[in-house]
Amino acid sequence: MAPRQVILTLSFAFGFVLGCKQIFGIEEATLICPPEFPDCKLCDEDADCGSSTGCHSWVCRKSQCTPVNRPAGTSCSTGVCSDDVVSECVTCLKDEDCPPGGHCGKERACFRCDDGVQNGYERGIDCGGSCKRCLGDGCMTGDQCSSGLCVDGTCCNAACDGICQYCNNPEGNCSDLPKYAKDYEPVCGFDKVCDGFGSCLLRPGEVCASAVQCASFRCENNRCAKLAGEPCTDPLECLDGACLDGVCAM
Numbered sequence: 001m002a003p004r005q006v007i008l009t010l011s012f013a014f015g016f017v018l019g020c021k022q023i024f025g026i027e028e029a030t031l032i033c034p035p036e037f038p039d040c041k042l043c044d045e046d047a048d049c050g051s052s053t054g055c056h057s058w059v060c061r062k063s064q065c066t067p068v069n070r071p072a073g074t075s076c077s078t079g080v081c082s083d084d085v086v087s088e089c090v091t092c093l094k095d096e097d098c099p100p101g102g103h104c105g106k107e108r109a110c111f112r113c114d115d116g117v118q119n120g121y122e123r124g125i126d127c128g129g130s131c132k133r134c135l136g137d138g139c140m141t142g143d144q145c146s147s148g149l150c151v152d153g154t155c156c157n158a159a160c161d162g163i164c165q166y167c168n169n170p171e172g173n174c175s176d177l178p179k180y181a182k183d184y185e186p187v188c189g190f191d192k193v194c195d196g197f198g199s200c201l202l203r204p205g206e207v208c209a210s211a212v213q214c215a216s217f218r219c220e221n222n223r224c225a226k227l228a229g230e231p232c233t234d235p236l237e238c239l240d241g242a243c244l245d246g247v248c249a250m
Contacts, residue, residue, distance in 0.1 A: 042063050042064070043063055043065050044063070046058055048065070049065035053088070053089070054070075054076040054089055055070050055082065055087040055088055056069045056070065056088070067085070072087065072093060073093055076089035079091040079092055079097060079108075080093055090108040091108055091109050092109070095130070097110070101113075101114070103120055103129075104120075105119060105129075106121065113126045113130070113132065114126055124146075127146035132145055133146060134146060134155065135147060135173070136154060136170045136171050137154070138153055151167035152167045152168040154169070158173075158174040161186075162186075162198060163183055163186050163188060163194075163199075163200050164181070164183045164188060164194035164198050164200055165183075165198060166183075176194070176196060176197055176198040177194040177196070178194070178196055179193075180193045180196075180216075182194070192206075193215045195215040195217070196215075200215075201213060201214055202214050202215060203224065204226045204232070204236075204238075205223060205234055207222055207223060208224045209222070216230075218239065225238060225239040226238055227248065229247060229248060230248050231248075232246060232247060233246070
């Protein structure tokens with residue numbers, strides 16, 4: 001006697017594959033299940049469908065196993081019932097399901113922003129996602145940053161409040177402003193510029209007595225001077241007094 005054959009009827013009610021449909025009424029059945037619902041089965045009574053859990057039970061309706069879920073968020077042995085097609089007990093569905101200070105993250109597991117581990121939806125260790133912003137992220141106040149420091153509109157690793165320092169970089173590291181840059185907070189005087197090493201010295205073209213006064217580290221003919229090849233806007237900036245096409249000439 002040939003086996004009884006069955007095929008799947010993909011009946012999507014609330015996103016759930018309800019079961020299989022018998023098409024040949026012979027003695028035995030060969031059941032084929034889709035990958036997304038490997039346990040589909042025909043049934044005669046509720047007990048044929050499997051055991052109940054703290055979050056779902058089964059009923060046999062028209063020879064098809066159908067889950068009866070408890071409401072999502074209902075307390076269960078290890079947390080709360082999920083909102084899956086067949087509800088299971090998970091650690092959390094939302095932050096409020098976690099201990100105080102915790103957040104509900106990936107795989108519905110609780111995590112904290114002070115546990116020293118990159119977990120949940122964090123982009124770095126204890127920062128990003130549900131936590132405060134990481135170093136290098138944009139900010140308006142220090143309260144937004146995991147470091148507690150917002151400098152130059154960037155979450156920074158240090159207060160970075162020295163002269164000729166800035167923190168507007170992707171790494172969020174306090175750095176010295178580039179050579180010849182201006183600093184306005186704190187102010188680097190109108191006749192001075194940054195030297196690239198965190199000092200505010202005379203700009204090229206200003207009168208000097210010694211190279212140590214100059215951001216260019218050169219004092220020639222009593223003027224701070226740039227070398228050939230450096231960008232310029234005024235001939236007085238250049239060692240030989242020649243600024244051609246925005247560059248100090250030989």
